[in-house]
Amino acid sequence: MFTSACEMSGTEETVSGNRIAPLPGKSGELISQAEADSRPEYSYNYNEFVYIKSQGTGEPATLTANVMIPVKKTDDETFPAVIFPNSWAFEEHEYIMQAAKFAKKGYIVVGYSCRGWFFSSGKVSLAGRDEVADFKTVIDWVIANTPVDTENIAACGISYGAIQSLNALCHDSRLKTAAVLSFPSDPARHLYSQETPRLIWVDFLWQQALYWQGCRKYCMRSMRIL
Numbered sequence: 001m002f003t004s005a006c007e008m009s010g011t012e013e014t015v016s017g018n019r020i021a022p023l024p025g026k027s028g029e030l031i032s033q034a035e036a037d038s039r040p041e042y043s044y045n046y047n048e049f050v051y052i053k054s055q056g057t058g059e060p061a062t063l064t065a066n067v068m069i070p071v072k073k074t075d076d077e078t079f080p081a082v083i084f085p086n087s088w089a090f091e092e093h094e095y096i097m098q099a100a101k102f103a104k105k106g107y108i109v110v111g112y113s114c115r116g117w118f119f120s121s122g123k124v125s126l127a128g129r130d131e132v133a134d135f136k137t138v139i140d141w142v143i144a145n146t147p148v149d150t151e152n153i154a155a156c157g158i159s160y161g162a163i164q165s166l167n168a169l170c171h172d173s174r175l176k177t178a179a180v181l182s183f184p185s186d187p188a189r190h191l192y193s194q195e196t197p198r199l200i201w202v203d204f205l206w207q208q209a210l211y212w213q214g215c216r217k218y219c220m221r222s223m224r225i226l
Contacts, residue, residue, distance in 0.1 A: 036105065042070035044103040052112065054137035056130035061122030063134060065092050065112035068103035069146050080152035081108040081142050085135070085164035087157065089204060091118035094161075108146050112138055114164060126187055127163040135168035139175070150174065158182050 115122030
């Protein structure tokens with residue numbers, strides 16, 4: 001289903017000049033993007049409110065998430081899965097449009113907020129051990145609660161989500177691959193260069209906190225109205 005860069009290099013001659021895509025339901029088989037686009041789409045179920053409890057490595061946390069699950073066309077059908085952790089200052093809905101496209105093509109898609117972000121509890125550890133443990137727990141949840149093809153689970157993220165995805169890939173053999181963009185080369189240096197906090201990131205986090213605080217108040221007020 002998901003093919004690593006090393007495996008892909010051996011197929012360059014046969015797919016050169018043609019975009020390729022994994023084919024749900026048949027592990028390892030690749031088809032052209034045009035053929036994938038021409039196939040009937042799946043309907044899917046969407047759960048907006050998913051709460052995943054993680055023990056971490058010392059501090060427990062509850063992770064807020066959402067999931068899209070394709071509707072089976074056969075009783076024994078399973079689906080590959082893609083897990084999207086949030087980027088810096090974003091939350092679990094960041095990839096919602098891309099997630100819907102994947103779900104229609106037969107992928108289970110989970111988006112979640114890492115600990116300390118948005119409504120997820122716990123403290124941000126900058127992709128530390130607790131967050132690696134959190135990702136493992138998200139995989140556990142996917143396996144326990146969805147018709148997933150356990151041989152084809154992937155992680156995908158941008159920036160902070162890229163750190164989480166590659167960290168998880170290094171520590172959990174159940175992940176087959178990861179696709180990342182804008183991976184920070186040295187997060188500690190970016191945030192704390194020469195043992196001095198970077199003011200721009202402090203200000204960014206402060207503004208983000210004020211924004212989400214406003215969102216939280218709006219949500220709570222809306223819930224009281226309902």
